[in-house]
Amino acid sequence: MNLKIKIRATSIAAICLVGLSCPVLADEFDNADLERWQMEYMAVVEEGEKLFHGGLGNPNTVSCDQCHPNAANTHPETYPKFQQQLGRVVALWEMINWCLQNPLETEMLAADDPKLIALQAYITEERKGVELEPGKH
Amino acid sequence: MSRTSRRELLRHGGALLAASSLPLSVVEVAYGQGSEQNFTFAYISDSHITQVKGNEFVRNWDRGLIRAVAETNLLDPKPDFIFYGGDIAQLGKPAEIDHGLEILAGLSGDVHYVMGEHDYYVDLGDYWRKQLGPDHYSFDHKGVHFVVLNSILTHEAWMHQKWETGMQRMKQMARLDNPSGQPFMVGEAQRNWLRKDLRKVKKETPIVVLSHSPLQKIYKGWNFWTDDAEQVQALLQPFGKVTVLYGHVHQIQTNQIGNISFHAAMATAWPWPYPATYRQQNSYLPKLTVEMNRADPFFERDATGWQFIDMHSGRTDVSYLLPDNANRVVAFDESVGHPVDQTDYAEAGRKSPLQHY
Numbered sequence: 001m002n003l004k005i006k007i008r009a010t011s012i013a014a015i016c017l018v019g020l021s022c023p024v025l026a027d028e029f030d031n032a033d034l035e036r037w038q039m040e041y042m043a044v045v046e047e048g049e050k051l052f053h054g055g056l057g058n059p060n061t062v063s064c065d066q067c068h069p070n071a072a073n074t075h076p077e078t079y080p081k082f083q084q085q086l087g088r089v090v091a092l093w094e095m096i097n098w099c100l101q102n103p104l105e106t107e108m109l110a111a112d113d114p115k116l117i118a119l120q121a122y123i124t125e126e127r128k129g130v131e132l133e134p135g136k137h
Numbered sequence: 138m139s140r141t142s143r144r145e146l147l148r149h150g151g152a153l154l155a156a157s158s159l160p161l162s163v164v165e166v167a168y169g170q171g172s173e174q175n176f177t178f179a180y181i182s183d184s185h186i187t188q189v190k191g192n193e194f195v196r197n198w199d200r201g202l203i204r205a206v207a208e209t210n211l212l213d214p215k216p217d218f219i220f221y222g223g224d225i226a227q228l229g230k231p232a233e234i235d236h237g238l239e240i241l242a243g244l245s246g247d248v249h250y251v252m253g254e255h256d257y258y259v260d261l262g263d264y265w266r267k268q269l270g271p272d273h274y275s276f277d278h279k280g281v282h283f284v285v286l287n288s289i290l291t292h293e294a295w296m297h298q299k300w301e302t303g304m305q306r307m308k309q310m311a312r313l314d315n316p317s318g319q320p321f322m323v324g325e326a327q328r329n330w331l332r333k334d335l336r337k338v339k340k341e342t343p344i345v346v347l348s349h350s351p352l353q354k355i356y357k358g359w360n361f362w363t364d365d366a367e368q369v370q371a372l373l374q375p376f377g378k379v380t381v382l383y384g385h386v387h388q389i390q391t392n393q394i395g396n397i398s399f400h401a402a403m404a405t406a407w408p409w410p411y412p413a414t415y416r417q418q419n420s421y422l423p424k425l426t427v428e429m430n431r432a433d434p435f436f437e438r439d440a441t442g443w444q445f446i447d448m449h450s451g452r453t454d455v456s457y458l459l460p461d462n463a464n465r466v467v468a469f470d471e472s473v474g475h476p477v478d479q480t481d482y483a484e485a486g487r488k489s490p491l492q493h494y
């Protein structure tokens with residue numbers, strides 16, 4: 001991605017040098033870019049969908065979808081919220097880690113672990129269109 | 138004893154039972170003077186016993202079934218028998234079915250079994266039938282005709298296509314939200330059997346039908362659904378008093394269609410969300426349902442449960458024993474002609490743990 005942006009910036013600079021009108025640089029993306037970004041996102045959603053349905057490799061084999069078909073009752077739209085059982089405000093990824101440690105009886109994941117990001121992408125995609133209600137119980 | 142005070146006793150007794158785990162009298166049997174005898178039976182469902190490896194099984198699911206068995210044994214008076222509503226196993230493995238049956242062997246009383254899809258699709262029910270006998274049958278008890286159906290069959294062509302292994306087919310069916318999932322059905326052969334079976338039953342005889350999937354259509358995406366539900370219902374409608382009890386949905390559901398009352402069983406393993414909480418699809422949860430409390434996963438047994446059924450005058454009152462929640466009684470109300478949740482939450486007055494979204 002970085003490489004492509006650099007090349008484009010260079011070519012735009014070249015156009016400016018020969019005296020043609022200069023486009024606005026900051027908003028320089030087109031439909032092809034949008035499609036590519038959506039594809040990148042959906043690839044991670046699909047990865048998350050696999051992890052959610054038994055792809056985590058946890059020894060006890062319990063999977064997220066056993067309690068949450070189509071990620072229902074995960075409520076990404078309500079986080080961050082006060083999680084009364086933990087006594088503090090938490091983000092969704094912390095609750096995913098709670099599930100990994102308890103029903104799935106396995107190790108928690110680092111906040112920036114691509115697997116944890118993929119799980120959040122899938123969960124949020126399934127809840128698409130629902131109004132944001134941070135803090136809701 | 139009046140009906141109301143008996144219900145008070147049921148509710149109160151159930152709560153005490155869960156809290157103290159001490160045996161006590163929960164049902165006054167000497168009730169009513171109808172021609173039918175009154176009796177109770179217990180109803181346990183959906184344990185999803187899961188083998189990790191060897192003789193190691195998922196602890197949480199084991200615990201649910203062990204507790205249900207223990208509490209059922211404490212019921213006093215003793216239920217006449219126990220129904221098991223299906224999904225003993227998670228992947229239908231003989232080791233899982235055996236482990237589940239070993240725990241269920243602790244029940245004092247006869248158990249009648251219903252086939253679940255998790256018991257069936259690895260070997261099309263061979264091991265289950267070897268251990269437990271036929272998957273559809275009927276019997277009479279104290280003037281009530283009981284029928285058990287295997288409602289989790291699907292299209293023959295799909296079942297018998299060339300699978301690499303039976304486990305591959307099982308895993309397709311085990312995934313509730315499988316986008317290429319197949320609809321459940323009773324099928325023509327069993328419907329013909331049922332038609333014949335009912336020929337010998339008088340129209341005023343109360344009938345109780347047990348199936349794993351709901352014999353009504355609620356949400357196809359998760360198979361809260363039986364494809365030929367209407368055809369089965371049509372065979373049952375000529376009878377005055379019919380109750381259908383089903384598992385699979387892992388949640389409280391209540392309905393009345395014509396003469397047929399419907400009640401779902403809680404699971405001993407884990408609860409499932411109500412289909413309406415999945416916003417991308419429409420579902421048809423019966424209006425009579427007062428939804429179970431939203432689960433608190435931090436309590437391992439929360440939103441799981443087991444039931445005992447009080448049969449009187451051919452009607453069924455279902456008592457839900459709910460660990461970590463107030464117990465529920467859903468009883469047939471003759472004045473309105475359908476089952477009514479005795480906790481009687483008015484729509485507006487429902488407390489927030491009942492609001493699913």
Ligand SMILES: [Fe+2]
Nearest residue numbers: 183224385404
């Ligand atoms: Fe089940």
Ligand SMILES: [Fe+2]
Nearest residue numbers: 224253254385
């Ligand atoms: Fe099931």
